[in-house]
Amino acid sequence: MDYEYILTQLSKILSSKRLQHSVGVSKTAEEMAERFGGDKVKAGLAGLLHDAAREVPVADLLPMAQAFGIVVSDIEKAEPILLHAPISAKLAESKFNIHDAEILQAIFLHTTGGAHMSLLDKIIYLADVIEPGRNFGGLEEIRAMAYSDLDKALLLALDQSISYILEEGGLIHPATIEARNDLLIKQRTPILHTT
Numbered sequence: 001m002d003y004e005y006i007l008t009q010l011s012k013i014l015s016s017k018r019l020q021h022s023v024g025v026s027k028t029a030e031e032m033a034e035r036f037g038g039d040k041v042k043a044g045l046a047g048l049l050h051d052a053a054r055e056v057p058v059a060d061l062l063p064m065a066q067a068f069g070i071v072v073s074d075i076e077k078a079e080p081i082l083l084h085a086p087i088s089a090k091l092a093e094s095k096f097n098i099h100d101a102e103i104l105q106a107i108f109l110h111t112t113g114g115a116h117m118s119l120l121d122k123i124i125y126l127a128d129v130i131e132p133g134r135n136f137g138g139l140e141e142i143r144a145m146a147y148s149d150l151d152k153a154l155l156l157a158l159d160q161s162i163s164y165i166l167e168e169g170g171l172i173h174p175a176t177i178e179a180r181n182d183l184l185i186k187q188r189t190p191i192l193h194t195t
């Protein structure tokens, strides 16, 4: 399935604003893949499809996740919006014929992150945060870092997300804490970790 066809199909299930965001994430992810020696095609597709389920009505997310056989945690039951990421991965597979495990994993992890993120996972997480349509305090520092030190940029973005949720009094998904701890451990003992 080619890029243009996916774009047309997405325009039927996403608002023009969200579609513009998805194209922004896709282009940013391609640029980052080029900068860091990743796969540009996979980055572009994962970026384009990462929010495929973002406009599914919240009330439908839990039953849809269950129908797809997604294991739903207590946090996701309490904050079903988080399920849009794993459901987007399932839609990419079932509706858009994407069977590449790396692309599907990057879509799955794009909102929470997780331990042991691959280069593509990191690129998609960050591209979602820094694409040109985004604008929030502290973004410029993350943007600048995203093209020089991927892990430092990711750490900044995870910290920003955790701080924001804390301020809002929200639940923090444990995968986000795991992503942060994993990066910090690797930063402290770089010789033991080459990825």
Ligand SMILES: Nc1ncnc2c1ncn2[C@@H]1O[C@H](COP(=O)(O)OP(=O)(O)O)[C@@H](O)[C@H]1O
Binding pocket: 079, 081, 082, 111, 112, 161, 165, 170, 171, 172, 173, 176
């Ligand atoms: N790591 C997280 N843990 C818990 N909730 C989160 C996490 N990341 C995002 N959320 C919440 O999930 C919702 C959707 O997140 P997201 O899709 O990233 O936002 P956006 O629509 O800006 O892309 C937000 O309301 C946010 O507060």
